[in-house]
Amino acid sequence: MxxxxxxxxxxxxxxxxxxxxxxxxxxxxxxxxxxxxxxxxxxxxxxxxxxxxxxxxxxxxxxxxxxxxxxxxxxxxxxxxxxxxxxxxxxxxxxxxxxxxxxxxxxxxxxxxxxxxxxxxxxxxxxxxxxxxxxxxxxxxxxxxxxxxxxxxxxxxxxxxxxxxxxxxxxxxxxxxxxxxxxxxxxxxxxxxxxxxxxxxxxxxxxxxxxxxxxxxxxxxxxxxxKKDPTVDTNKQTLSFEHEAGNNLVSEDVVLQNSEIIQPCFIGENVVLRDSKIGPYVSIGANSLVNNSTIVNSLIQTNVDISNANLDNAMIGNHAKYNGEFTSVSIGDYTELT
The missing domain is CATH 3.90.550.10 (Spore Coat Polysaccharide Biosynthesis Protein SpsA; Chain A)
Structure with missing residues (x-):
């Protein structure tokens, strides 16, 4: 085939x-x-x-x-x-x-x-x-x-x-x-x-x-x-299917510092979460840092730096940096909003 x-x-x-x-x-x-x-x-x-x-x-x-x-x-x-x-x-x-x-x-x-x-x-x-x-x-x-x-x-x-x-x-x-x-x-x-x-x-x-x-x-x-909104929703549905199948998508080396992960979520390797609440329905790519933030129903790629955020229905690209109070954002690769 x-x-x-x-x-x-x-x-x-x-x-x-x-x-x-x-x-x-x-x-x-x-x-x-x-x-x-x-x-x-x-x-x-x-x-x-x-x-x-x-x-x-x-x-x-x-x-x-x-x-x-x-x-x-x-x-x-x-x-x-x-x-x-x-x-x-x-x-x-x-x-x-x-x-x-x-x-x-x-x-x-x-x-x-x-x-x-x-x-x-x-x-x-x-x-x-x-x-x-x-x-x-x-x-x-x-x-x-x-x-x-x-x-x-x-x-x-x-x-x-x-x-x-x-x-x-x-x-x-x-x-x-x-x-x-x-x-x-x-x-x-x-x-x-x-x-x-x-x-x-x-x-x-x-x-x-x-x-x-x-x-x-x-x-x-x-x-x-x-488009952005359907893609974020696809991420949500996919996480649900993976969770129902009993698959754990949270990397073993995630650093949790006074933070909470609410399943289902995907958290990649070498991710640090500080003073944050993540999930449900959140994907965060490898080598990312999240500080003092609440994130739900969002798709976040690799090498991202997020702080002081309250995100819902967000999509953030690779190597982006975000510091702010917006919620339903769509940020491309290598973008900084600080």
Missing amino acids: KIIVPMAGIGSRLRPHTLTVPKPLTVIAGKPIVQRLVEDIASVIDEEIEEIAFVIGSRAKGFPADTEEKLLKIAEELGAKGSVYVQEVALGTAHAIYCAKESLSGPCVVAYADTLFKADFKLDVNADGAIWVSQVENPSAFGVVKLQEGVITDFTEKPKEFVSDLAIIGIYYFKSGEKVLKEIQHLIDNDLKENGEYQLTNVLESLKQQGAKFIPGTVNAWMDCG
Whole structure:
């Protein structure tokens, strides 16, 4: 089994946090988003992962020089071969997959690195394909699928009238990567675009017309990492899942000086907490100092210095320094508010 992860977007909606770190490498509860994504997929498909292919943007788009190294390490930790491809120009969802064409063979999962999920079903690898979906209140904002007797019969992009409330979350299983590649190649060779881009929904529709049967993969939780507030909420949900699973995410070397940690929390290595109350639902990255502060429901990265703070629904980047009385803040890397 292979996993293809298109992640070339610049993550503009999450700025300033994506000015120095690509969105999929933003750390949630101690792990990068993309690492949590591929781990969740591995648990659902219950198959050996042969290769994980990442499709990133160029350095000109803001992807740091060490991005490839970090991604290859994520693949290695899952016991898989890692491959990294570059999408120089954003030409749609199908084009992003096409950039990894050398890895697009055999059974594969395609997962766009914009979201996290939790599911307790096991994938039927004998199906032609599966599309992960989640029930939503406003289907007009999403691509949706329609079902008949457990099989997907229709794909509709952002329907103006009600068709279904099952939204496509951006994760797909294909029994044959070769067939997917052939259909994408057909789009590109014939310049078949929608709104100026090559769309995966057109590939799905063509495969369906050829007789492929797609089944839904229903998820229990669908967590967005597109903007600051949803990302903080995703951190909260992830900490809850980890806590329910009995995982302790507080490093053993945390220094507590007249301070309290209210679970669930992630506290990284070499963190010092002085005269502070931390949690619930707080992540604090390694090598950080928190002094005389109360922090709840917040996502704080590494090497951060926080003092005299009362934070709720906050997101603070790496190497930032904060001293103040604001609450719902969003501070990027290397920023100082003192």
